[in-house]
Amino acid sequence: MNRSEGAGGTSAAEWARRDAAAVWHGFTQMAVYEDSTPVIVERGEGNYVYDTDGRRYLDAISSLWVITLGHADADLNRAARGQLDRISHSTLLGNGNTAAITLAEALREVVPVDGARCLFASDGAAAVEQAVKIAFQYWHNQDVTDRTAYLALGHAYHGDSVGSLSVGDGGFGTDLFDPLRFPVIRTPGYDDGDWAAKAVAAVDRHHRRLAAVVIEPLVQGAAGMLVTDPEAVAAFAATVQARGVPLICDEVATGFGRTGALFASELCGIRPDLMCLGKGITGGYLPLSATVAASHVYEAFLGEDLGPRTFYHGHSYSGNALACAVATRHLELISERGLIDAARRAAGRLGAALEAVEALPAVKEVRRRGLMTGIELDPPPGASKWGRKVCAAAVRAGVLLRPLGDVVVVMPPLSITDDEIETIGRTLVSAITEVAGGEAGA
Numbered sequence: 001m002n003r004s005e006g007a008g009g010t011s012a013a014e015w016a017r018r019d020a021a022a023v024w025h026g027f028t029q030m031a032v033y034e035d036s037t038p039v040i041v042e043r044g045e046g047n048y049v050y051d052t053d054g055r056r057y058l059d060a061i062s063s064l065w066v067i068t069l070g071h072a073d074a075d076l077n078r079a080a081r082g083q084l085d086r087i088s089h090s091t092l093l094g095n096g097n098t099a100a101i102t103l104a105e106a107l108r109e110v111v112p113v114d115g116a117r118c119l120f121a122s123d124g125a126a127a128v129e130q131a132v133k134i135a136f137q138y139w140h141n142q143d144v145t146d147r148t149a150y151l152a153l154g155h156a157y158h159g160d161s162v163g164s165l166s167v168g169d170g171g172f173g174t175d176l177f178d179p180l181r182f183p184v185i186r187t188p189g190y191d192d193g194d195w196a197a198k199a200v201a202a203v204d205r206h207h208r209r210l211a212a213v214v215i216e217p218l219v220q221g222a223a224g225m226l227v228t229d230p231e232a233v234a235a236f237a238a239t240v241q242a243r244g245v246p247l248i249c250d251e252v253a254t255g256f257g258r259t260g261a262l263f264a265s266e267l268c269g270i271r272p273d274l275m276c277l278g279k280g281i282t283g284g285y286l287p288l289s290a291t292v293a294a295s296h297v298y299e300a301f302l303g304e305d306l307g308p309r310t311f312y313h314g315h316s317y318s319g320n321a322l323a324c325a326v327a328t329r330h331l332e333l334i335s336e337r338g339l340i341d342a343a344r345r346a347a348g349r350l351g352a353a354l355e356a357v358e359a360l361p362a363v364k365e366v367r368r369r370g371l372m373t374g375i376e377l378d379p380p381p382g383a384s385k386w387g388r389k390v391c392a393a394a395v396r397a398g399v400l401l402r403p404l405g406d407v408v409v410v411m412p413p414l415s416i417t418d419d420e421i422e423t424i425g426r427t428l429v430s431a432i433t434e435v436a437g438g439e440a441g442a
């Protein structure tokens with residue numbers, strides 16, 4: 001139904017061949033890539049992407065959790081073009097640019113961090129890496145050199161650089177990198193109803209050697225959308241901060257409206273000492289991330305010029321003007337278009353649309369907070385790759401999905417419409433029913 005066929009029909013296969021011959025895709029086995037009927041996207045419009053044959057797909061994963069307002073938004077395009085004519089990039093090392101300053105000022109107004117200071121980077125992993133190093137040096141700058149441990153949660157995902165991988169809990173075939181990881185005190189993730197009490201006990205025991213605690217507030221995304229209550233996060237955060245240990249909130253996935261607030265930390269009523277932003281920060285347009293530091297953290301780095309208190313860390317594209325201009329306009333548009341309220345309403349409708357999915361015998365559980373949704377399938381013993389197969393069936397029906405193991409992730413843009421939510425629900429019911437081999441259709 002979502003076909004508007006281009007001439008020929010071989011062009012997608014030809015692009016896939018060229019792709020497989022030249023590009024190396026992350027988290028992808030390239031030996032089978034070409035045969036896996038990848039969607040080769042040529043353009044996007046609103047909540048849809050279009051492949052090289054002109055086939056249309058509803059982007060139900062926001063292009064891996066980054067798109068917020070839809071693709072090729074006219075207002076964001078205008079902001080990008082406007083900045084393009086001024087300047088695309090100039091370095092933030094030792095100098096400034098107006099686009100980065102404007103964005104830092106705008107973020108400071110909305111981020112739940114006291115006296116927020118932004119250190120920009122380009123990827124979520126780099127924002128976490130910066131936070132981990134800032135926390136380490138924060139103590140060092142106060143002549144405390146024995147706080148070298150971090151506490152992080154089971155199933156945590158914080159990115160793929162070595163430092164962010166270390167605070168993460170592995171999985172996804174990354175265990176071979178274990179010898180490169182620094183040791184972390186690990187307490188259970190959100191799938192344990194007692195995670196907060198157990199994490200509090202660990203902080204009580206180890207706080208004197210902790211440089212920082214890292215959490216994904218409210219939702220552990222890459223873990224398969226494990227969710228917890230705001231009260232549990234608040235109680236844990238209170239213990240951490242009462243002990244004087246910096247709390248790092250990784251909001252790379254939860255930020256910018258996904259959970260039904262601009263930031264999940266707001267829903268929890270917490271104010272982290274360090275906060276990591278990425279993914280949706282530019283509406284999914286350009287690679288940009290930020291580590292936001294509270295003033296007491298930032299001030300620990302003030303000292304003499306070229307002195308030891310300086311944070312000796314930086315990235316070439318830090319504060320990229322093009323990305324910052326788009327991010328600033330994106331924040332304005334979220335407010336102008338009332339997108340947080342819209343996302344909250346859409347989340348309610350998504351919950352209703354997924355009731356039929358949850359009722360399927362092949363579904364173990366639907367976990368959701370705002371628009372962040374994980375549908376855990378319940379494959380019988382011996383069944384393989386259900387997550388993959390369900391998503392492939394959905395893609396064939398024109399809804400772009402990608403699983404995490406046997407969890408089908410649904411994370412639509414904040415701009416998702418009621419009809420599109422219905423389409424996602426209906427398509428999932430058919431796809432799951434098809435794969436589970438039950439009666440056809442729904």
Ligand SMILES: *Cc1c(COP(=O)(O)O)cnc(C)c1O
Nearest residue numbers: 123124125157158159221252253
């Ligand atoms: C995606 C993600 C990251 C890593 O961001 P990249 O931009 O992919 O490096 C870090 N933390 C969380 C919670 C994420 O979901």
